[in-house]
Amino acid sequence: MTEYAGSRATGWRDAGSEDLDRSIQEHMEAGRKGAAARIARDAGRYEQALEWFRELDLHMQAGACLRALDRTEEALAELLREDPAGTAYRKCCFELIPVASELDRLDFDIDRYLTAFVDEGPRDRDEIPTYLQLAELFERTKFPRGAIRCLTKVLEAHPDHEETRERLKALERGDAPKETRSRGASATVRGLPPLPTLDELRALAREHAPSG
Structure with a gap:
């Protein structure tokens, strides 16, 4: 390593x-x-x-x-800020993942930055713990598909890694925290426009009331 x-x-x-x-x-x-x-x-x-x-x-x-x-x-x-196309990119990912995990943060920018790192997969067994740490971060931040992608890449390189295989099976069965499975429904509720106030409802009623 x-x-x-x-x-x-x-x-x-x-x-x-x-x-x-x-x-x-x-x-x-x-x-x-x-x-x-x-x-x-x-x-x-x-x-x-x-x-x-x-x-x-x-x-x-x-x-x-x-x-x-x-x-x-x-x-x-x-x-x-490290250039993803630069020679230090992969080393930087090994610095970045523990920091993001410590902050419990994985937003769009971090996910995009780590895409090439995940796609390459671990080069040797010593790198597997970092990929598992990232998969766990994906799970905690409610991105199970990202976790599945990480675990799949580990198994492609090391098909005999039983811990990874068991974690992947659990995710594919849907044995994720309830918050993860209900994420779509919660997002739908949060995405609705706010309910009108009572005064706004009264104004709407007056506006559409029949004339005469």
Whole structure:
């Protein structure tokens, strides 16, 4: 499994402050702001690293810093700025899914952003837990078809994964929470126009009353 941006090198955490500052300064003077930002991040200087990652439009790395700072809402927005056509897209999805799950949020923009990630499916068994986490998020946010799509992709790549098979069977049987199964009816009720007030009804009655 690929080592994603959320992982942290530990070496700089043990470095002395002077050594750390010297190394960062050397990279900055050489025009290597990205390297300086990574050192700052690995040393736990997330605010400093965040500023430089943002200046470089490295949204995935900036999002990881925001998450480390417990600025979860901002982290989600930053991660969604990573180019889906870029080389960091897949790594970014592995950062984004836990953040969205923590916020219990899966709206149209997030669903659209993750479409290519879901369609590709897990590349190895180590990636399956993230797909299951996303499927669970789809269920919690009342999108069972999204959950079915995730689980199906896992089984296409790993047909022997029994947990996924059982969860998919349960969804296809309709063994979802009652809120999920009644979602269509509730949406229909919510979609109706508001009832007129008593004064509005009286005005309508006067308007359509027979003359004479």
